[in-house]
Amino acid sequence: MTGATVSTQSGVPTAGSGLMVRAEQVHKSFGSLEVLKGIDLEVRSGEVCCLLGPSGSGKSTFLRCINHLEKINAGRIWVDGDLIGYREHGGKLHELREKEVAAQRRSIGMVFQRFNLFPHMTVLQNIVEAPVLLGREKKSAARDRAAALLERVGLGDKLRSYPGQLSGGQQQRVAIARALAMQPKLMLFDEPTSALDPELVGEVLDVMKDLARDGMTMIVVTHEIGFAREVGDSLVFMDDGVVVESGNPREVIANPRHERTKAFLAKVL
């Protein structure tokens, strides 16, 4: 199951080298269906990487591999120098224990298409739950920081609301605040605005732009070409489980080299 085939010891990134994410020949199959067919990707600290591609190309799957929600079949992923999901020992890979995987995930925030807020908790409880439960900080300190985070995403007055009482855009902003409460080094966004009414997209993108300006490293799966062009430092176009084309977003969008990229951009622009 854990047959990681690639064993290039050469460029193992270490913390502080400026590389936040490094993926090498990532393969992932569901049964006989190969969804990722060797993805290579590098994201530097502070960069915003936009992931584009048609439906079913494996974008979500790749994102979920980065925080080990999916186990990869081959290849390696490092986040801030840590090999995700495994420990390399005596030339062999050993699966990490559940606790160790959880610890790795704490420094990686994730925002979902369908928000996935905890509906039985208030907005405030949603945000302080993980930091308090994991003993990161005292309840009062966590509350103060949660209030500040909510202020930052423009929801300072919604502390005591339940998610069901908020609009989609507000819910997604709470979800971003919840992820930020763990003080992650990296944020993963999986189509954060796709489930929103058009007039609510802007408020979520504004929060993300603000985050990018603050130097957060982000990988964003999105169909918002405008966002990619404006905020993205790099753009990766995926199709059918491979990276077809990547580069500076403005250049790739202006003159895509690959036929498949052209066809896709023609549809979404």
Next chain:
Amino acid sequence: MSVDTETPERARPEPIQAVPVRHPGRWVAVAVIAVLTAMFVHLLVTNKAFNWAFMVDEMFRPPIIAGLRGTIALLVTSMLIGIVLGIALAIMRLSENPILRGVSWVYTWFFRAVPRLVLAILFGNLGILWARVEFGLPFDRQIGALFGIDNFEARLFGFSAVDILTGFVAGMLALGLSEAAYMAEIVRAGIQSVDEGQTEAAQALGLSRAHILRRIVLPQAMRVIVPPTGNETIAMLKDTSLVAFVPVSMELFFQLKAVGNRTFQVFPMLVAATLWYLVLTSVLLVGQYYLERHFSKGFGRSERARQRLRDIAAESGGNASGTAER
């Protein structure tokens, strides 16, 4: 030219004052029900077999109250065993460990197959299997024999099964263990009703599996678990009368029937039993109402509607909520 077509403010039409639809059928139904009720009350009051004075007098006598206490104690303890063990069995059933899954399946299979009445009698007679129950090294005698030691025993403590496994404990175990099998299925359905995305979001935050279950999944599953558990509790209340076969006598129905048999007033005592069970069930229903309300926090329309009202009140109060929004 077209002044009359573009009136900036059109007159508000007068409110509708229509004649509502008549429901003559309802009045007929009311009349029929009223007559039937009157007949029933007449029967209750005039028929001597009810013997109300006697019934009320006996209903609150010490042995009956002791039986009532026994019934409540049985209900509470057996439901506690059922719920706690049921949750454990459900978690085992949903775990990735095939051994745990198998054990849970076999347990549920067995205890759902055997009638509670049979279980009650069976547990009452378990003392036949072992006179004493002792805890220690398993197969100690056999191990001792292996090393050539006769009668080697490594036991920590023990108790007399005949003393413990009769009466209340046997009844409690029979009912509780059987209940656990049903509760396991209810809890499993509840856990599976919670959206997969909840677990994923919690995992992404770095929470452990135990945390996720306790703080995220189970509280949401409760919404689905509580109503059928209320059903189970009420069914259990009535099944407590089965422990008479263990035999346990400190139980409501047994006590009432004993009075009936002794005084040859069987019917009033049956009515008394009916009334007591009605009272207990009503109390349980009240409890269920509050539990359901507690676990539906954040769900449902009432919450949303209340918030809307608050928002509207705030807005009409001259508060420019548009700015607070962003």
